[in-house]
Amino acid sequence: MSFYILRRILYAIPIAFGVSVVCFSLVYIAPGDPLQTVMPPDATAETIEIVKKAYGFDKPLPMQFLIWLGRVLTGDFGMSISTRRPVFLEVSEALANTSLLALFAVPLAFFTGYVMGAIAGCFPGRWIDRVVTGAAVVGVSLPNYWLGIVLVIFFAVEYMLLPATGMGPNGSTGFHILEWSSAKFLVLPVITLSMIPVGILSRTTRAAVAEVHNQDFVQTLRAKGLSEWAVTRHVLKNSLPQVLAVMGLQFGYLLGGSILVETVFTWPGSGFLLSKAIINRDVPVLQGTILTLSLVFVAINLVVDLLQSVIDPRIRRA
């Protein structure tokens, strides 16, 4: 067991390294010189040389990468071009706001998706299965940015029940989760964000549960005289590793999907920060946000894999 954990953690290191290489190269696939955005257009060749040296752009690429990596490891992501604040601060503030959304969206999505899929998987071909399968297709086909706009049209424009955008009423300081005046800003973004994971998760759960139902051991359990409820418990437990793997992926897609949803609701999270960085061509912020989010994703997948091995010991031998 501990050997498996160690091996799995060691495996995450080259992945994290690869991710940082990709993020580093983002600056270089940007058209033109990476300095173009910070330099005034009339800067002389000498000034450009001096700035190049100051930023370390005169060194060979692998050297630049190592310097950059060293800085990132100490929490120095550089300065934002548009706000002149450290990228690390910007990203960590934004990530806290995204986590707040995820804190509600993840349990909502996972619970609803799992329950829907499990019920459908237990009754394949019946009407409840058809309803869930249909709902799941709708869920995976929904552009969540559009769903957000439609929800705003209904709940904010037509009926004025919930606020359309933002995080808390104008002039408010801080976000108070226990007060409805603040918490109501969460409702629409959370629902929008969880819709696609609900669709994907109920699909996977349905397939996994239906597949386990067809295995021979289920027949044996019935022959042994177990009640239908006890059989279902066995089936659900056996389908869990597969479902868990998809949950891990969905957590990541939730992080990624937040970019569009947060833009629609102007929720000041990491996704909104990213879309602002795109508009302002603020490459350090773009790089820092993407690096942070993908490393979070790598970490989540690591945790999911370890959890899976706890539930299903067969995985450890693979």
Added chain:
Amino acid sequence: MADIAELHSPLEAFEEQAAPATRVRGYWRSVAHRLRHDPVTLIFGAAVLLIVLAALFAPWIAPFDPYKESIVGRLKPFGWRDHLLGTDELGRDMLSRILYGGRVSLLMGVVPVLIASLIGGLLGIIGGFVGGRVNTAIMRTMDVFYAFPSVLLAVAIAGAMGGGIGNGMLALTLVFIPPMCRVAETATTQVRALDYIEAARATGAGTIKIIRYHVLGNVLGPVFVYASSLVSVSILLASGLSFLGLGVRPPVPDWGLMLSTLRQSIYVVPFVCALPGAAIFVTSICFNLVSDGLRAAMDVRM
């Protein structure tokens, strides 16, 4: 007597059932047979065809010029002066713009998937067939790209390169290559270990010949089905990129871009503003259902 008759009759029934030897259908014929008996897939397949045709023939069926602006006719509701679906924030006809918008959206939905299937499929077949270090090198590189949530990777690449249709399609292609490669690699690895590959090699067939005649047939099915499911994802992602300002540039009509600019006007004509998104949703659901039907008919498990 009665006993014998009873004993005899089930046997007779059995013989009757077995006697007309059913001709074994070929794979593709049985796929076509299954598709013909799947009304959902047929209906949504027809819908996909309709959407494609509408986009293709937009210049002939659109009632107005999609670029023609009108200062007095801005943000009008459904049915205002021959504008069946209203007008947008510059007074352009919504119906015409949605018809034209399908062209870019479908293009960005299909082209990246096609290119990614080619490149990813090829890499997967090479990795799966050669195995060993080549496989490790290819698949570990793909793992790195897997470590990014797809939306994030698309936004990162398109965002760094500065948007536009070409960059958007390039970003989406890069996003789809790793999963495509994995599908092809899995299928190839499964086939490679089978006896008939060994037999082919024993008869003197070269690597290229084996791949061409014995591997490709087994890999194309999963790749095709997976690609068909990616089209809907690609349409969603492409519109998402345009929505963020990373895809199509104005004034070119595109569903994602239209949704993003009309978002400012939801207090004026809410339902007109929601239209482009509805187009994305309908197209994506049609492609999804067709892909599900293909998967079932081709009996591909992934």
